């Protein structure tokens with residue numbers, strides 16, 4: 001019955017209630033929206049990373065460290081043939097290219113051109129008739145000013161440290177959100193790279209296929225997906241935190257409005273409070289009534305937010321959100337379109353956040369009622 | 384009428400802290416009220432009438448002395464017990480009617496019964512009956528803001544009477560009413576007093592009210608100056 005009374009009181013407050021409810025519902029929808037987008041981005045980024053770079057994990061030569069370019073030189077080895085089932089071999093070397101006379105350091109990746117695991121279009125390497133066909137990503141193409149069909153001089157060292165140079169031809173430019181296979185990366189045939197560097201049979205790392213059975217091999221270490229996605233997840237987490245500032249501010253405004261209304265109510269409705277007590281309500285009951293009244297703002301906000309939020313969420317999760325071109329420099333690279341993911345956890349979590357926080361800000365000012373002298377309250381004498 | 388004593392005040396004194404000193408609002412009040420009395424505290428403004436009613440209604444407690452209402456010592460009650468006492472046994476009527484503006488007349492009257500956890504059917508029956516007593520059953524769905532002063536005070540009476548309290552405390556109930564409405568309301572209360580044997584205790588300095596009282600306790604500066612029983616009324 002307190003709920004019914006509380007609702008009547010809120011309804012009686014009219015415009016003020018609806019303003020508070022409006023802001024609160026907006027905060028509610030924005031929280032879900034932003035988190036949904038970040039979730040969608042997270043899923044998409046992980047998917048892309050899996051599809052373009054890490055597959056089902058990597059078996060790396062122990063001397064190779066992806067974070068240390070100096071480890072490239074010696075970070076390779078020969079894996080016994082018996083152990084390389086369901087693995088896509090990649091040999092990594094350092095090289096320089098000279099587009100328009102500029103020197104650009106690159107990482108040269110030799111990959112099995114028959115692989116079907118990664119989305120890298122290695123088929124173009126198969127089809128090309130050039131001497132050293134290469135595929136590069138759009139970022140690499142842009143920074144080195146290369147187009148499909150262009151030739152560029154490349155210099156590298158072979159296994160004995162001797163420099164060698166030749167022209168490579170751009171057989172194709174791929175478009176990916178995964179910068180680690182794009183920026184500063186050149187992909188050529190593994191067979192060719194092994195020949196060019198005199199590193200027959202050597203491999204830096206293997207990318208695991210779905211059926212790969214992990215086993216210990218001396219000199220090699222296996223990094224699973226979780227391990228490889230650690231950095232990405234950490235980045236998404238940072239993004240989540242910085243985004244939360246926006247909506248927590250919005251939520252704070254709405255909560256402040258509730259708090260303010262409550263402080264005012266407790267002061268202005270003293271006679272009413274005194275009357276409730278004279279009618280036989282206990283003070284905790286009156287505190288409860290006022291608290292419910294305040295937190296009911298959040299219930300209304302969720303209903304109102306649902307009315308315009310649900311169609312919006314459904315639309316967005318069906319059609320996705322187009323990301324403006326050039327949004328790449330937002331720290332994280334994004335696709336052209338993100339499909340937000342609104343999980344039950346997100347929605348329920350947000351509902352709890354909004355309801356609990358508004359209950360707290362409703363309760364704090366109402367506590368004052370418990371200390372009120374009903375006689376003074378009836379006279380409206382409490383400051 | 385039986386002579387059961389339902390209010391007993393023994394040496395009731397109420398002092399308020401004012402600045403550094405004390406102000407004595409009530410001083411050594413000794414009074415008893417029997418069930419079914421129609422009595423009034425009369426006296427000028429500031430004589431302590433409201434303070435005494437509030438103590439009897441357990442909204443306030445005496446600084447010294449004992450106030451025993453329905454056999455319970457007011458000062459010894461917990462918040463919950465005194466809320467129960469008010470909820471079941473005591474009705475209040477205020478000078479300003481103190482109706483809840485957002486509730487309808489019906490809901491205002493219904494309120495105490497909701498607190499008593501009465502069923503919807505019981506509530507409806509009791510509310511309509513008490514609106515009938517005060518003659519405004521047709522206004523059940525109006526909001527208090529749509530009522531005249533006389534109608535507002537009738538709602539307040541209905542709200543106080545709906546739970547059939549043992550004691551009805553009315554603090555200057557006619558102060559905001561014109562003569563016609565004041566008389567109508569007093570007649571209604573007198574009728575309820577007879578019909579339900581509810582003890583009515585007024586605070587007033589209105590001559591019209593005094594005309595209806597069976598007993599007048601004259602207060603002055605927090606002291607009883609005279610406890611007057613109006614003889615011709617006793618025969619009623």
Ligand SMILES: Nc1ncnc2c1ncn2[C@@H]1O[C@H](COP(=O)(O)OP(=O)(O)O)[C@@H](O)[C@H]1O
Nearest residue numbers: 399401406408427428429430431432433434435
């Ligand atoms: N909370 C209070 N603090 C100090 N003085 C008070 C307080 N409440 C009432 N009084 C004083 O007590 C006296 C009696 O007040 P009250 O019972 O309201 O008188 P009445 O109802 O007869 O007009 C008045 O002089 C009033 O100023």
Ligand SMILES: [Mg+2]
Nearest residue numbers: 432433434586
């Ligand atoms: Mg008074």
